[in-house]
Amino acid sequence: MEDRTMLALNMIVGKDDHNELDRCLNSVDLKQFNEIVIVRTDPCTELLAVCEKYTTKHYFKEWASKEFPYGDFGGARNLALEMTKSKFIMWLDADDILTNDVNKTIPKIKENLHNCDYDLLSADYHLFENGSVSRILSRVRFFRRETCHWVGAVHEQVRPIEKEKHLVVDLKGFYVTHKKIKPHELSIDRNLEILSHELVKNPDDSNIKLNYGNELLSFGGASKNKEIIDKSFKLLKECLNYPDEEIHPINKVMICISIAMQLLYGKNLLYNISYSIDKKDLKIAENFVRIGMSFDEYSKFAELSVMLGDIYNIRGLATKALNFYNDVKGKKFDGIGTQKTAFYGDIPACRSLYLCYEQGWYEAALWYSNDVLKYHPKDKEIFKLRLELLEKIKKKDSRCLNTLEQQSEKPLSSV
Numbered sequence: 577m578e579d580r581t582m583l584a585l586n587m588i589v590g591k592d593d594h595n596e597l598d599r600c601l602n603s604v605d606l607k608q609f610n611e612i613v614i615v616r617t618d619p620c621t622e623l624l625a626v627c628e629k630y631t632t633k634h635y636f637k638e639w640a641s642k643e644f645p646y647g648d649f650g651g652a653r654n655l656a657l658e659m660t661k662s663k664f665i666m667w668l669d670a671d672d673i674l675t676n677d678v679n680k681t682i683p684k685i686k687e688n689l690h691n692c693d694y695d696l697l698s699a700d701y702h703l704f705e706n707g708s709v710s711r712i713l714s715r716v717r718f719f720r721r722e723t724c725h726w727v728g729a730v731h732e733q734v735r736p737i738e739k740e741k742h743l744v745v746d747l748k749g750f751y752v753t754h755k756k757i758k759p760h761e762l763s764i765d766r767n768l769e770i771l772s773h774e775l776v777k778n779p780d781d782s783n784i785k786l787n788y789g790n791e792l793l794s795f796g797g798a799s800k801n802k803e804i805i806d807k808s809f810k811l812l813k814e815c816l817n818y819p820d821e822e823i824h825p826i827n828k829v830m831i832c833i834s835i836a837m838q839l840l841y842g843k844n845l846l847y848n849i850s851y852s853i854d855k856k857d858l859k860i861a862e863n864f865v866r867i868g869m870s871f872d873e874y875s876k877f878a879e880l881s882v883m884l885g886d887i888y889n890i891r892g893l894a895t896k897a898l899n900f901y902n903d904v905k906g907k908k909f910d911g912i913g914t915q916k917t918a919f920y921g922d923i924p925a926c927r928s929l930y931l932c933y934e935q936g937w938y939e940a941a942l943w944y945s946n947d948v949l950k951y952h953p954k955d956k957e958i959f960k961l962r963l964e965l966l967e968k969i970k971k972k973d974s975r976c977l978n979t980l981e982q983q984s985e986k987p988l989s990s991v
Contacts, residue, residue: 583686584611584662584721588652589670590639594622596670596757601630604668605679608686615656617647635659646769650732654725664689666718667734671756681750685718688747695720695736700751709753711916712909717752730770731787764795782822786815790834797838809835816867825871832868833879836861840883847923849886862887878904878919885927894935901928922951933961938968 585604589597597614606612612631616623617639627634637655639647657665664686668674689697699717702709716734727735771788778784789811796804812831815823839861841847861883868880885900901924909920925947932941942965948958 582610582662584660584665585609586613586656586665586667588615591618593670594626598626603673608682610662613656613660615652648729650726650728672752695723699747702753704755730767767791782818826873829868829871829873832864836864836883878907882919882924938965
């Protein structure tokens, strides 16, 4: 009788991935998997040794070919798929890890997989950057082997071969943490080569154009290369004109967010306000924020509200800025695309605090400081500022009391 509980782990690994692969597999409860299938795209002995440490089912595939001279992620993943026998597959990258709590959920997930009719199931993907989780995405993580395959030379996605039965489901505590060891710039360079070649072969492919535009923006923003940034803007603007069937409205909103963020914050990973921004760039950023807001899906994204608040803040329109910072409340961080955790609480709280302080709205500033402490509970500067605000409020109240007493026939304290 066929074992319907079979679950395989699929991975592909490349040049200099041996340390990351060892860390990844050491974090996984491997006894939950009937097979561990790894495809190597680099022949180095260190990588081979790590593969042999964990499985006998490891295979080599040349990274480059005549059709894909700069590499083919989808082809490597499909080879792993081809060499797998299990009914269901979970995939990981070498720079991913699983926590102990997540490992404990796998047995229950296996039961659920074999009691559902869906071919693909999604889970959260935590991107760990600068010491904390900066973004949470939703990615297809488990899929049925016989009905699915990988599509794309880079930024590849698992898709159903025929009819789609895609369900985004909460896997009750299951998530994958992405923690890079190697510099991010290395993957950008590689991806740009692949996408540039793919776009020449498929100039009208909206998905390739979107991915290429996003990679160019990452590269240009990191290197402050205006020529590359302008090229990325051109490609991404073209993507906005594709029908919704080819580029989903959510992706169009994310394009608007990416362009506006580059104009407003540049390489600044803390997203601090730049009051010296060129007025032309400020206007272009506002246009893209408003285009993003024109989609029904905009309500999902706090980034648009915060950025419009920043634009009004830069222009000195404090009340309008504060209104948009407050608009963030109630927006749900649900791991869609470019959603960044800080925009869903930390950034608007800090912006509101300091804006009210600068305007002399000390009672409001004190109120917002409570929100800031939720995200920075040990920040001594915030506690120092709160004491200053309390003193200012006390002096302000005292002045008001003195003025009222002067206008009265007797001291208010005796009333």
